[in-house]
Amino acid sequence: NANIEIKNTLINDVIFPIFVQGGSVELVQSSIYCKYTCDFINVKNGQALIKNNLFFGSDAIDTDAIDLDNVINGVVEGNKIYNFTGYNSDGIDIGEKSAGIEIHQNLIYNSGDKGVSVGQQSNVNLFKNVIIGGKIGIAVKDSSYANVLNNTFFNNDTSISAFEKNDNSGGGTIDVINTIMNQRTGSPIYQDNLSSISVTYSMSNNGTLNGQGNFISDPMFLNPEIYNVEISSQSPCINMGDPLLALDNDGSISDVGSYYVFRDVDFPFVL
Secondary structure, X not given: OOEEEEEOOEEXXXXXXXXXXXXXXXXXXXXXXXXXXXXXXXXXXXXXXXXXXXXXXXXXXXXXXXXXXXXXOOEEEXXXXXXXXXXXXXXXXXXXXXXOEEEEOOEEEOOOOEEEEEOOOOEEEEEOOEEEOOOEEEEEEOOEEEEEEOOEEEOOOEXXXXXXXXXXXXXXXXXXXXXXXXXXXXXXXXXXXXXXXXXXXXXXXXXOOOOOOOEEOOOOEEEHHHOEEEEOOOOOOOOOOOOOOOOOOOOOOOOOOOOOOOOHHHOOOOO
């Protein structure tokens, strides 16, 4: 039941760096490096504000950067999550009836399993995130829901997936709007017969997207070879979003994608 505030802190190679049960945690502008199998931050039955942090992973199995269980109205915003490449490792894992989780403007690179995993009757709002190089960009399962608005998925095996993981738990439900799904290969979407995915005003580089306003094209990223997925001024994604949503600041129709602006420090590794 502890209430923990951690700001401007470096945590390096500590097993189970942050674990909170029944309390609250604010983790802000901090960095966590760890090579062990663990969740870098795990909050159970409590409150969570996780904002503007760096998480540096490894090939350790079953290791998530952020794991929230039965958290209500949590905020995960502006974080950079690097290279959680081990088997069954996720960037962000939401479960155990977590509700109203706001996942905004995060950068998630090279997850061994899922960039974002949502399960066990949880629900999230996924807004303006960039998710790159994972097995699955976002997976929603077992009677869970995700609202996926203005995100960019690049170089994942599957961008968006909904399915039943545990027997008799039900599938997943996802609404996808104004989102770029630029695949390595294959279809950007998978759903089983217990799940539902609605896609509107979104783009794929291959595979037909059923739904209003969807299109197949090249998003014209500025330099995808170095993970710069900022769209160029000539991108077909500009002004192609849902016209019923709020207009952009210049009065134009919303764009498709995350409105990402690249910085050299966003992915500080040699590819």
